[in-house]
Amino acid sequence: MSKxxxxxxxxxxxxxxxxxxxxxxxxxxxxxxxEQKTDLYRTVVRIRRFEERSLRAYLAKKIGGFLHLYIxxxxxxxxxxxxxxxxxxxxxxxxxxxxxxxxxxxxxxLMAELYGKITGCSKGKGGxxxxxxxxxxxxxxxGIVGGQxxxxxxxxxxxxxxxxxxxxxxxxxxxxxxQGAVHEAYNLAALWDLPVIFVIENNGYSMGTxxxxxxxxxxxxxxxxxxxxxxxxxxxxxxxxRSVMNEFLNRAREESKPAVVEIKTYRYxxxxxxxxxxxxRDKAEIEEYQRTKDPINVFQSILVxxxxxxxxxxxxxxxxARAEADxxxxxxxxxxxxxxxxIQKDVYWEVDNPQHKTSEGRLFFE
Amino acid sequence: MPVIxxxxxxxxxxxxxxxxxxxxxxxxxxxAQFNGAYKVTETLLAKFGPKRIVDTPISEAGFIGxxxxxxxxxxxxxMELMFWSFYSVAFDQILNNAxxxxxxxxGQINCPIVIRGPANGGxxxxxxxxxxxxxxxxxxxxxxxxxxxxxxxxxxLLKSAIRDNDPVFFLENTILYGDxxxxxxxxxxxxxxxxxxxxxxxxxxxxxxxxxVIQSLAAAELLEKEHDVSVEVVDLRTIRPLDIxxxxxxxxxxxxxxxxxxQKPFASVGTQLAYMIQREAFDELDGPIHRLATIDxxxxxxxxxxxxxxxxxxxxxxAALGAVA
Numbered sequence: 001m002s003k004x005x006x007x008x009x010x011x012x013x014x015x016x017x018x019x020x021x022x023x024x025x026x027x028x029x030x031x032x033x034x035e036q037k038t039d040l041y042r043t044v045v046r047i048r049r050f051e052e053r054s055l056r057a058y059l060a061k062k063i064g065g066f067l068h069l070y071i072x073x074x075x076x077x078x079x080x081x082x083x084x085x086x087x088x089x090x091x092x093x094x095x096x097x098x099x100x101x102x103x104x105x106x107x108x109x110l111m112a113e114l115y116g117k118i119t120g121c122s123k124g125k126g127g128x129x130x131x132x133x134x135x136x137x138x139x140x141x142x143g144i145v146g147g148q149x150x151x152x153x154x155x156x157x158x159x160x161x162x163x164x165x166x167x168x169x170x171x172x173x174x175x176x177x178x179q180g181a182v183h184e185a186y187n188l189a190a191l192w193d194l195p196v197i198f199v200i201e202n203n204g205y206s207m208g209t210x211x212x213x214x215x216x217x218x219x220x221x222x223x224x225x226x227x228x229x230x231x232x233x234x235x236x237x238x239x240x241x242r243s244v245m246n247e248f249l250n251r252a253r254e255e256s257k258p259a260v261v262e263i264k265t266y267r268y269x270x271x272x273x274x275x276x277x278x279x280x281r282d283k284a285e286i287e288e289y290q291r292t293k294d295p296i297n298v299f300q301s302i303l304v305x306x307x308x309x310x311x312x313x314x315x316x317x318x319x320x321a322r323a324e325a326d327x328x329x330x331x332x333x334x335x336x337x338x339x340x341x342x343i344q345k346d347v348y349w350e351v352d353n354p355q356h357k358t359s360e361g362r363l364f365f366e
Numbered sequence: 367m368p369v370i371x372x373x374x375x376x377x378x379x380x381x382x383x384x385x386x387x388x389x390x391x392x393x394x395x396x397x398a399q400f401n402g403a404y405k406v407t408e409t410l411l412a413k414f415g416p417k418r419i420v421d422t423p424i425s426e427a428g429f430i431g432x433x434x435x436x437x438x439x440x441x442x443x444x445m446e447l448m449f450w451s452f453y454s455v456a457f458d459q460i461l462n463n464a465x466x467x468x469x470x471x472x473g474q475i476n477c478p479i480v481i482r483g484p485a486n487g488g489x490x491x492x493x494x495x496x497x498x499x500x501x502x503x504x505x506x507x508x509x510x511x512x513x514x515x516x517x518x519x520x521x522x523l524l525k526s527a528i529r530d531n532d533p534v535f536f537l538e539n540t541i542l543y544g545d546x547x548x549x550x551x552x553x554x555x556x557x558x559x560x561x562x563x564x565x566x567x568x569x570x571x572x573x574x575x576x577x578x579v580i581q582s583l584a585a586a587e588l589l590e591k592e593h594d595v596s597v598e599v600v601d602l603r604t605i606r607p608l609d610i611x612x613x614x615x616x617x618x619x620x621x622x623x624x625x626x627x628x629q630k631p632f633a634s635v636g637t638q639l640a641y642m643i644q645r646e647a648f649d650e651l652d653g654p655i656h657r658l659a660t661i662d663x664x665x666x667x668x669x670x671x672x673x674x675x676x677x678x679x680x681x682x683x684x685a686a687l688g689a690v691a
Contacts, residue, residue, distance in 0.1 A: 091435070123472035132471035139438055140471065147458050150428050154435020161391070161417075161441050181458065184428025191423065346473030347507050349531040358526065361559025361607035364507065365638065 019234075023243035024302065028083070034308045038317070040082055040238055041299050041309065045321045047074045047098045048296060050107050053325035054097070054114055058273050062333070063114045067128050070098035072268040075295035076201050077102040079241025080169055083249055084137065087166025089155040091139040091148050093173060094129035095201075095267075103136045111328035117335035124338045125346060145206075146172060146179030149198065153185040156196035160256055167195040167252035169245075174262075175206020177219050189258035190226040197248050198223075200262040201235065207271040208280040220262035228258050235265035236293035239302065266293070367550055373543040375517035376406050376482075379524035380444065382553065384414050387442060390528060393420040393433060394446025394483075403448045404484065404543055426456035430481065434464045434533075437479040444528060450485030450537055451497040464533040465508040480527045482536035485513075486577060487628060487665045487676050489540055496665035498628055500576075501635045503535045504606040510534045510558055511605040515579035517547035519603055522556030530558065539577045559607030563616065567598035570690050571616040573639055574626040575602040578677045582626050585682035593683075595690055605635055613639065614647045621652040624689040626677050631659040656689040658682055 023029070032040075051069045058067045070077070073095070081090060081102035092099045100110055105121060113120030114128055121131055122141075131141040139155060142148035152170025159166045176182055177200060189196050206214050223230035229251070233244040241263060248259045266289045270277035303309040309317075344364055350357050370378070384390050392407060392414075398421040401408040411419040422429040426447065433443035447453060453460055464477050487496035504511045510532055514520040520538070527534040564579055565586055572582045579601045586597035600616050602609065617623055623643055625636040640655045661675045674681070 089439075121472065122470055122474070125472050126470040130470040132474050134438070134471070134474050139435070139475070140467070142463070144458055144462055147431070147462060150431020150459060151435030151438070151463060153428070154432040154437070155439060156435075157432055158436040158439030158441050161436065162439070181427045181431060184425040185431065187423060187425060188428050188432055344507075346469050346471075349468065349473075349476050349478075352473055353531075356531075358530070358555075359510070359558035359560075359604075359607050361561075361604060361609040361611075363510075363559075363607045365608075365642075 020237060020240060023237070023240040026239070026243035026246070028242050028246040029239045037303055037306070037308045038313070040078055041303055042317050042321070043078045043102055044074045044238065044296055044299060045317055046107070046324060047078070047101045049318070049321040049325040050101060050110070050328065051097055053329050054111065055273065057114065057329055063128070064116060065127050066094070066272040066274065067114070068095040068272045069267070069269040070095050072289065072295070073201060073203060073235065073265045074098050075238045075241055075299065076235040076263050076265050079238045080199060080245050083242060083246055085166065087159055087164040088249070089137040089139060089159070089166065089168045090171070091152045091155060091168065092141065092171035093145065093148055093176065094141070094143050095173065096129065096131050096141040099171065100131040100133065100138060100141070103133065103138045105131070105133050105136060105138065107324055107328040108331040112332040112335050115332035115335070116337060117332055118338040118342065119331070119335040123342065123346065146176035146182045148172070149176065149182045149185040152198070153189045153194055153196050156189065156194035156258070157192070159195055165253050167197060167249050169197050169199055171199045171201055173206060174200055174202040174204065174211055174219060175209070175214065177222065178215060186223065186226045186228065186260070190228045193256045194258050195252035195256045196258045197245070197252055198258070198260045200260065201265055202262050203265050203267045205271070205280065208275065210280065220260045223260035228260055230260040230262070232262045232264065235263035236295045236298050238295070238299050367548040369546050370517055370549050371543065372517045372520050372538070372545045372547070373404065373406050375521035375549050376524055376538065377408065377410070379521045379528070380407065380410060381413065383525055383528040384410070384418055389440060389442045390444060391418055391420060391441060392444050392446070393422055393429060395422055395424055395448050397421060397446050402446070404540060406543070407446065426452050427459050430456040431459040431463060433479050434459060434467070434477055437477050438467070438475050442478050442528065444480040444482060447481060447483035449495050450483050450499055451495045453499055454497070461503070461506050465506040468532070469508055476531050477533045478531045480534045480536055482524070483538060484540040485537040486539040486541060487660065488577070488672060490667055490669045490672055492667045493664035500537055500605050501629060501633060504635065508533065510607065511537070512558065512603065513537045513576040513605060514603060515542070515576055515601055517545065517549050519556060519562065519601070521549055522554050523558065523603060526555045526558055534558070537576065542577055542580070545580070556603070558604045559609050560603065561609035561612035562601045562603055563598060563612065564601045565597065565599040567596040567620065569596045569620055570598070570622045570624060570686055571613070571620045572597055572599045572624050572626055572682070572686065573602065573613050574599065575605065575635070576628060578626045578628050581677050581679055582682055584679040585686060588679060588683050589686055593687065595686065597686065610642050610646070613643065617643060617647045618650045621650055622689050623651070623655045624686050625655065625657040626682055626685070627657070627659050628676055629659050631657065631662050634659060653689065656685055658685040
């Protein structure tokens, strides 16, 4: 995988310095070691290969339900999650595979979850849309559009209540911005100075409805109505995502201030694999993005130019990522399904911790 | 023993738990500066300050969802809904997020939140403010549902609810807020899922909860005096977990059952009770299980007529006579 990236249309400031150049030169990026940069690149590739492998498994009918692929958007999750400190937290919607891998979850239980196996990260109880790993400050994986955003404000409330210096990133798609719960969360966050960044991953389509057909006005600018800071950035460049998000995250951590950041991105696949993707956009649009802004290619050419990557390391990373995805699929395949007895476990804390049980009576019914 | 109101019992439970655990936060519309729409939280702001007693905007989906998120990080929010009727605008947060997050995460995440507030008819506020959603809530595995009828029960159950690591929904009653009862000064807890026999009797078991307990006790007095019928009144106190064993034991003594609930009849709490009683105590029954519910329509405004739509002593008396006939 060493396709050359064509020139990216770049915005330039008064001195003729492009946004991309400025972001690449940001200390948060220049301070990275070659090894750290390689790790970021590797994570982008690993997400891509994991999802491609999961798509094959889906088409082979190994996976049920929905599968919302993140392919094309990888630089957003990798860029944002790479900035997480000990007291920073993440919550997102149902297109959650990228964030899960970006926060460091092992791909074996992630694939096993898709297969509905007991070895899955949620024991086969959540599925594709409901990945969680609180040990990595990753709070899902939520299925209802916009429903996770008040929870994200709550994570920020928890950080603040406990007197910790941290921030929550609450991710949503461009379709979620029209949900009432999102606006309620905006208001609370601004009213109470909660350290939360509402991250709109704008891939242009809320399912099959384009932004122009679903949202009035600019998405991030709605923050102004709540006197919240806001920003936008391009989401195909890991460095740009890191540079922009770093400023907002630091402000959240240091001053406990919320913000809305709209990250422009694109998904190559349909809304879910059930979406034939034939009615609302044309192939040329997808191909144009792939040709000019593919997150792997963009970061790859940057890192090649920096001398961090070369053809050999690029090939090795790709081979390893494919092997990792295959290993995850093999692990998932070989793992057992939950049993019927498992259905009623993990419903109540109290039932799962019988030594601490205080209530009486029946909790389950026939 | 001190005699206090149902409202004070809830307030004292909140105050004791706020005192005990610094992670407990009371949050809701008008709970702080205004002293509570129904004065339940009166004096708490002065005592615990604005970090622990928090006024929210009118934004139920937002602040309940925020409480759920905070609870995942170990805060223990006690959220007041001014009326449980307003749960409808926070439905996704309450029943998708709070109820499901533990399960969907394979048991990795706890949601120790309490949502409390009144859920009742009888105050002539029309259909939008008179919902009694205990059946809808209890339909969701993962949650616990409490409907206390007395000051003593309200205090002991709310303290247990706040200490519980699962989401607990606590349904109070505006008509009961001024009711008085004996409540000990010493701390006590009442476990969830334990019914209480509020009146002993031999001819008929009335299974009920919430304000209908009070109405049923009044009916039981009339039945005793005027009709020589001895009624046992079983107060469920908690809907989920459900103490069906106490119900079945009572049925085994009286052999006749009337379920009384301030609840629309279709797929109500009583529906579940009737199923379980016939399934588990069929041979103990001397007759069909009877039920008295709210008359099946949206809550009517007209004050004298609303009183007739709900269970009341006369309606219960009539239903009880039918059950023992």
